[in-house]
Amino acid sequence: MKASIITIGDEILIGQIVDTNSSWIAQQLNLAGIWVDQMLSVGDDRQAITEALQNGLETSELLIFTGGLGPTKDDITVHTFAAFFDSPLVFNQPAFDHLTRFFERLGRSPGEAHRQQCFLPEKATLLPNKMGTAPGMWFDYDGKVVISLPGVPYEMKHLMEKEVLPRLQEKFDVQAVEHRTILTAGEGESRIAERIEAFENQLPDFVKLAYLPNLGQVRLRLTAKGSDTAYLRQVIQHKTEELVNLIPDLVFGYDKETLEEVLGKQLKDRQLTLASAESCTGGLIGHTLTSVPGSSAYYNGGMVVYSNDMKVRHLNVSEETLARYGAVSEETVKEMVSGALKACQSDVVIAVSGIAGPGGGSPEKPVGTIWVAVGNAREIETRKLQLGKDRMLNIRYTATFALNMTRQFVSKHYPYPLC
């Protein structure tokens, strides 16, 4: 079964926006055993959309459109679909009911422009959008399926997961696919490849291993395709265990887990509290920790000590240490840990100080020099990173590294009761 993904929007064609929707959709379809044959981006233009429909239906059984929906006047997708499917626009009451509930939650009511969005082609099956105002649409056409989704990524993802994928699995008889993603942090792609080379070479043909690296983390995805789901599941389970046993120090979780969730669970299980003392990461560690629902159970909060004055005043870092070793030094991050343990009354503290760049480097401490410390009342561990020149990459890599170092610290110093 072949699919085409088509994004609509002049903003993509002028290069103002990078289309990340297509890539995400392709991943999801692939995992569901559907092969993406092409991706296409066209403008907000009736003729271009019509041609994309015509050409796409010649080569693919499934077309997924994103973008080109919305309450404003540049929206022409709905009209183009209505004409193509020869299906007049009619007021869709369920769509309006969803819209009304969406606005109720915001304490508002829909305006006329929003009401207009509820006129959908008669032949469309509504895919209700709980995250926004533009409804998704599903068209059955000659045994094929055409889907239209809004272009706002979180709305599109919500509709894909809740509405599109379950319906596709029901409608099409796709090959069975089982997969498991093993999440690692602490080593790069090539070092992992070395450690698991023999395992990889001995994988049977119907099992594939993909490396998905991303800033300090590498996800290893095992995929098995075939006809017998139960057997595939068993193989994947077995191969996962084999793989994890080769790199137990690097594996922190599976599938959709995140490092911050795993760390949070670890802390919660041990009834530990955590605080952060951030300089160059500027709050990203706190933000990442608190992106997890319920994180207030273990995260007390922290300090963003961007200025030296903040470091001295709130974390009791000594002026002498700052003068002698500098703000980016092992001594400073150690004092930051000690200070934050007291100031935030927490069991464990993460502290970070570094030169994120692009400016601020020196011959002894070039841009990308970063110190990370994790500690409790008894001991403090430190690590020095020497990263590149890109500010945002440095900040994001450091936050991930620090969270993983904290996970390892907790595992080591607070072994969990085995009962």
Added chain:
Amino acid sequence: MKASIITIGDEILIGQIVDTNSSWIAQQLNLAGIWVDQMLSVGDDRQAITEALQNGLETSELLIFTGGLGPTKDDITVHTFAAFFDSPLVFNQPAFDHLTRFFERLGRSPGEAHRQQCFLPEKATLLPNKMGTAPGMWFDYDGKVVISLPGVPYEMKHLMEKEVLPRLQEKFDVQAVEHRTILTAGEGESRIAERIEAFENQLPDFVKLAYLPNLGQVRLRLTAKGSDTAYLRQVIQHKTEELVNLIPDLVFGYDKETLEEVLGKQLKDRQLTLASAESCTGGLIGHTLTSVPGSSAYYNGGMVVYSNDMKVRHLNVSEETLARYGAVSEETVKEMVSGALKACQSDVVIAVSGIAGPGGGSPEKPVGTIWVAVGNAREIETRKLQLGKDRMLNIRYTATFALNMTRQFVSKHYPYPLC
């Protein structure tokens, strides 16, 4: 003049890589007055590449391919081009000379796989690649142009800038395009549409307006096409002024600026310092502010006061206020501002407290209830938000809202000298 951009590579179709090349090429072409009609991604497949060539040449005068070139065996692009243009592969001595020089700079010499890369279709004009091993190619075909570039971004960019764009400008007499993006925050797409409806209806045909919404921000893009660049520039300038005058309260910048950059510049120009006191945003405001290089000039840092204890201990929020009004209340965020002004020795403070969800709501304060305060030593302004149930959206929306509220506060209370 119309162009198509085509990327070749299975890694794109399975969603392993996001295609950022197309977006970059589109920007460059646009700036050169060449309109990109479509972007297409196809697999490493002879038939798919051939169809892309055929279809592309029907609609566009210019096709730019990237990817599908390289020393490994899955390279089929060169063979497909040779067949399509009915042009046998011949050894290209200048290509080999470039390759030899490339390897010399690395202190190495080309291998046999690299030598094979120097067999190019006879009709191809070589575009020498100084950054890598795969040569670029230029084909003149029936008054149209087909270009093939390597997929490695820095090699592709180098070839575009040094070889492709100068040749295109020489060869084609291109239509002029001018655009301007007006950045707004504080209102949604449809509310803006209502306020500028008359303006939008009176736009001449050659000027288009697009709405690009994204979590609390809406970008408005004006595009004008024609033959006379100076005239188009004048029209865009004039229309931009008209538009900004209709919604001056919402506009914070232009084109590639970000809210945090604009706020940072505002603070720097006025020699003001800022601190943050974050509860439900957990550090995202600090992270966003410090994503701007040089932000240490105006951002002192802040507190992530996730627990009530942290609010009391570090921001001097009174136990009584917390007991009587709760942590999510106007009274609490006001005290957070007052506390942080002192604790962080800053001129202006942003404070946020809310229920990000999904848990923690009550009938009086449902999930999504968020208080934001911005203040200085003389006055504190507050706003209550009533958002939805999605934790990450609430956090991100609130951070954007708070930054925009700070921008408005600074504009209002620190009018910039007009000299």
